Amino acid sequence: MTMNTPSISADLAGSLDERSREIFRALVESYMESGDPLGSRSLSRMLPMSLSPASIRNVMSDLEDLGLIYAPHVSAGRLPTQKGLRFFVDAFMQVGDLQPDMRETIERQVHAEDSSRPVETLLTEASQMLSGMTRGAGLVIAAKQDATIRHIEFIRLDPKRALVVLVGGNDQVENRVMELPDGVTAGQLTEAANFLNAHLAGRTLSEVRGELEGITEEVRRELDVLSRDLVERGLAVWAGTREGAGSARLIVRGRGNLLEGLSAGEELDRLKLLFDELERKESLIELMTLAEEGSGVRIFIGSENKLFSLSGSSLIVAPWRDGEDKVVGAVGIIGPTRLNYARIVPMVDYTAQLVSRLVRK
Incomplete structure (x- = not known):
């Protein structure tokens, strides 16, 4: 398995002795399990070696100075920092193949x-x-994907907005909200949708883009100003250009x-x-x-x-x-x-x- 991860300095691993590494490992693994801060007494019961809470607190202070752990509250236990988590992933984590x-x-x-x-x-x-x-x-x-256009429909939501229902040839449905020009009637919404379906159905977005100039010219000849505006907005919604869609x-x-x-x-x-x-x-x-x-x-x-x-x-x-x-x-x-x-x-x-x-x- 190939892994690509941003890495921190390898010198950090060499600065920790075995005791510090075991305390740090136990603290991070506990955090991943519960999300709670861990104190020295709890840590002393989890370690494979016998250490007093006072000795653990000294080590935790050193780890804190290195920026690997921190105390979220005064007198609380410790949590790993983002730097500490990155260090753990790079230096401690072992990833095997999936069973x-x-x-x-x-x-x-x-x-x-x-x-x-x-x-x-x-x-x-x-x-x-x-x-x-x-x-x-x-x-x-x-x-x-450059899906085939199957059907476009405008559904008025309120005087200023309409839902544009876009159905692709693979039956994928996308719903987007479009701003309406002032004064648009229900008949003009239907007329604009009929025009788009007549000229776009069965074509891909790339094909539509290639013929956009001709379609726009036909819009000017056949439709009034408001219906023409609706068609142009519908084209923009399908192409994703009005909202800058990726x-x-x-x-x-x-x-x-x-x-x-x-x-x-x-x-x-x-x-x-x-x-x-x-x-x-x-x-x-x-x-x-x-x-x-x-x-x-x-x-x-x-x-x-x-x-x-x-x-x-x-x-x-x-x-x-x-x-x-x-x-x-x-x-x-x-x-x-x-x-x-x-x-x-x-x-x-x-x-x-x-x-x-x-x-x-």
């Missing part, structure tokens, strides 16, 4: 034996499976998992930031860039990934490829910094391999 029974479970949950399903269904199942098995938010990103789509399942165990206040505010960041169009481009930059699994802890830096979340991501071995997407997990990285990394890696294999069939 055969776990591989079978993953394949069963994404229905790997059924090659007749749409790719969208496969990707959704992969995201749902990763969420369920890791208790994080499962993430799948895929390059936007060239990828994102599937996230299990966001509710991230709410478990959180108390009101700062943690919930940070999680809201994460949800907001996931909704941003720029996040798709950023995630695709992360996938394309490495050949294997990548781990980003907290602010190491600028996309989720405000929410303090961790991201484990691996690319998946098409039949030409081109990176066309990624699968991964978003969660708190106390993710069980050693357990999740091989799951993400195998899921990426499995998706690559299935989309090539």
